Amino acid sequence: MGGMDGFGKVEPEPNEPTFHEKWEGRVMAMVRAIGANGGLNIDSQRFARESLPPEVYLASSYYKKWFLAVENQMIERGMIGRDEVDAGHALRQSPPLKRGKFTLEDVSRIMVRGSFGREAKAPAMFKPGDKVRTKNINPATHTRLPRYVRGHTGIVERINGCHVFPDTAAHDKGENPQWLYTVVFDARELWGDDADPTLKVSIEAFEPYLEPI
Amino acid sequence: MRVRALETVLTEKGYVDPAALDAIVEAYETKIGPRNGARVVAKAWADPAFKQALLDDATKAIGTLGHVSRVGDHLIAVENTPQRHNMVVCTLCSCYPWEMLGLPPVWYKASPYRSRAVKDPRGVLADFGVTLPKDTEIRVWDSTAETRFLVLPMRPAGTEGWSEERLAEIVTRDSMIGTGLPKAAP
Numbered sequence: 001m002g003g004m005d006g007f008g009k010v011e012p013e014p015n016e017p018t019f020h021e022k023w024e025g026r027v028m029a030m031v032r033a034i035g036a037n038g039g040l041n042i043d044s045q046r047f048a049r050e051s052l053p054p055e056v057y058l059a060s061s062y063y064k065k066w067f068l069a070v071e072n073q074m075i076e077r078g079m080i081g082r083d084e085v086d087a088g089h090a091l092r093q094s095p096p097l098k099r100g101k102f103t104l105e106d107v108s109r110i111m112v113r114g115s116f117g118r119e120a121k122a123p124a125m126f127k128p129g130d131k132v133r134t135k136n137i138n139p140a141t142h143t144r145l146p147r148y149v150r151g152h153t154g155i156v157e158r159i160n161g162c163h164v165f166p167d168t169a170a171h172d173k174g175e176n177p178q179w180l181y182t183v184v185f186d187a188r189e190l191w192g193d194d195a196d197p198t199l200k201v202s203i204e205a206f207e208p209y210l211e212p213i
Numbered sequence: 214m215r216v217r218a219l220e221t222v223l224t225e226k227g228y229v230d231p232a233a234l235d236a237i238v239e240a241y242e243t244k245i246g247p248r249n250g251a252r253v254v255a256k257a258w259a260d261p262a263f264k265q266a267l268l269d270d271a272t273k274a275i276g277t278l279g280h281v282s283r284v285g286d287h288l289i290a291v292e293n294t295p296q297r298h299n300m301v302v303c304t305l306c307s308c309y310p311w312e313m314l315g316l317p318p319v320w321y322k323a324s325p326y327r328s329r330a331v332k333d334p335r336g337v338l339a340d341f342g343v344t345l346p347k348d349t350e351i352r353v354w355d356s357t358a359e360t361r362f363l364v365l366p367m368r369p370a371g372t373e374g375w376s377e378e379r380l381a382e383i384v385t386r387d388s389m390i391g392t393g394l395p396k397a398a399p
Contacts, residue, residue, distance in 0.1 A: 002304030002355065004328040010340040016318050018242045023216040029234035030220060046306055062322045067216060080222055088218035090225035103230045107237055112312065113285025116359040144357045146304050160287060160360050180358050191332055199351045201331045204358035
C-alpha cells in the first residue's frame, strides 16, 4: 500500500501490550505452528492474506487477517472443513501434517527465522552502482515488487545473495532462487517534482523484477 | 468464537498441541522484545570493533553475543549519522526483525504507516513528535524480501563513559525502527 493516500495519522500507543486480546496470541501461534509443520510457506501465507477481498483486508485488524487467511488456506488444502470450524469440532479425519503434529519440541525451532538464502545457479546480472529499471509487471499471482516502484529507475546499492523467489514459492512452484538486490530510488523519481528532495527509498528487488538501462 | 473453534478442530485432528501454542505466546510476551535490540545497539555504541562488525554483517556479529537472542540470516544494520536518518517499513505486509524487537506494534502493521512512510516520512515522524533538520537525508528501507533491517541510532551526547547496561536503557524500540530517537541523557 506504499503511497496510497487518505489513511490518516500514524497512532503510536504508549506501553502497547504484545497482544491486545488473548485470541490474537492464539491466532499468531496457530499460524506459526501450522505454517511450520503443515507446509504453508511464508509466501503462500502472504498471498492468502493479500487475496482477501479488499474491503475485508482494509477493514480487518492484523490478526483477523491472519485468521481468515489461514482458515482459507487450510480449507483449500483439505486440512479442515469450514463446517468443522462452524461446528467447533473435528467432524472427520484428515491427512496428518507434513512434518507431523506441532509439539513443544518444535517451538524452539520456529523462534529463529528460517533461512531463505540459496546457492546461486548463475552469476548476478547486476552490481552495486548499476542503473536499473523495475519492470512494469502486474501479475494476478503473488509478487513482492511493490506497485509504487514499477516502471521506475533506480540504482543497485547492495547485493544480498541469492534467495527463495516468493513469486513461485507462494504457489508451490518451487524455490527458484534468484539474486536479491537493494535498489534505491530518488523520491522525485517515484512521486514527482513536489516530493521531499531529501528522501530516498529502497526496496529489496529480486533479479527478475529488474532490467538494465 | 471462531478462533477457539479453530484451535479445538486443530487439536482434535492431532495437528497441534495446545501447550506448544501456549509456549509460543509466552515466548513473545516475556522473552523476545526490544531489549534484545537495545543490547546490540548499546554494545555497538560502546565497542567500535563490534559496531564495524555489526555494519558489515549483523547476523554474524550478533551471533558472537551469546547472551542475546539467536537471530536469523540476512539482518542488516543501518547507521544513522548527522547527515542521514534511516527508517524501516514494510509496505507489502509487516516484515520486521522479530528476534531483535519482538512482534511489531499495531501502528507498524496498519495502513497509515505502511502507505505514508515511503512518501512522506517527515509527516510520519511528526506523528511521533520527531523533527529532523531540513537538510538531513532520509532513507526509507521498504522490507520487501527476507532481509531484515535494524536502525543503529546515534548515541546521544552526555553518555560518555556509560556502561552498556545503562546505554541499553535509553535505546527505545522506535529508535531502532527509525520513527524515534534514543532517550536523551538526563
